[in-house]
Amino acid sequence: MASHPIIPSAEPSTAALGRRIKAARVANDLTLETASRLCGVSRSALSKIENGLMSPTFDVLQKIVRGLSIDLGELFGSSAKPSASGRRALTRRDEGQRHAYRGYQMELLATDLAHKAMLPFRIRISAHTLDAFDDWGRHEGEEFLYVLSGSVCLYSELYAPTHLNAGDSLYFDSRTGHAAVSTSEEDAEVLWMATGGDVPPVGQ
Numbered sequence: 001m002a003s004h005p006i007i008p009s010a011e012p013s014t015a016a017l018g019r020r021i022k023a024a025r026v027a028n029d030l031t032l033e034t035a036s037r038l039c040g041v042s043r044s045a046l047s048k049i050e051n052g053l054m055s056p057t058f059d060v061l062q063k064i065v066r067g068l069s070i071d072l073g074e075l076f077g078s079s080a081k082p083s084a085s086g087r088r089a090l091t092r093r094d095e096g097q098r099h100a101y102r103g104y105q106m107e108l109l110a111t112d113l114a115h116k117a118m119l120p121f122r123i124r125i126s127a128h129t130l131d132a133f134d135d136w137g138r139h140e141g142e143e144f145l146y147v148l149s150g151s152v153c154l155y156s157e158l159y160a161p162t163h164l165n166a167g168d169s170l171y172f173d174s175r176t177g178h179a180a181v182s183t184s185e186e187d188a189e190v191l192w193m194a195t196g197g198d199v200p201p202v203g204q
Contacts (some may be wrong), residue, residue: 016052024075039069041060055100058106061099077153080198094095105126125152136178140175142173143171143195145170147190155180156176158176163168185201
């Protein structure tokens with residue numbers, strides 16, 4: 001059976017992402033210390049992110065967009081369209097905004113829409129063991145995971161490891177610590193959707 005194409009490795013550089021985060025902070029006339037408190041991200045971590053020395057996790061990105069009152073798409077160079085009835089967003093194959101962190105190669109979809117109720121991603125899971133992660137992923141909202149190719153194991157603080165094959169899906173509470181790894185020989189690819197919880201710029 002033919003496998004799904006692998007997401008290209010090219011993604012916006014960590015340095016470019018850091019510059020946009022710094023520009024958003026400066027535009028809000030915030031010092032690094034004040035932004036750190038508003039975002040709930042340590043001053044040293046925020047400084048490293050702004051200077052392109054650290055790639056932020058999705059959890060940290062959520063904290064930053066909430067604290068700086070911006071939309072996630074803005075951090076990836078998108079010109080987000082304002083909310084309106086009947087709106088839609090088309091993302092052609094391999095044309096989403098890219099971000100890599102920990103064991104995930106992420107492609108953010110529909111980034112030209114602001115204030116979305118959900119955040120869709122296509123992700124190649126390059127992590128094959130939990131050693132790739134420093135801690136559980138944990139944030140407000142809910143998530144839906146659908147396996148496109150390969151096989152995945154979702155580890156959770158509250159449940160036994162859940163094994164998923166291509167075509168399997170799982171819906172879960174984002175506040176429960178979680179991490180997904182590929183259990184197939186090749187990196188698994190998944191469609192992953194998350195709600196923004198209490199993060200107004202992303203959706204609620």
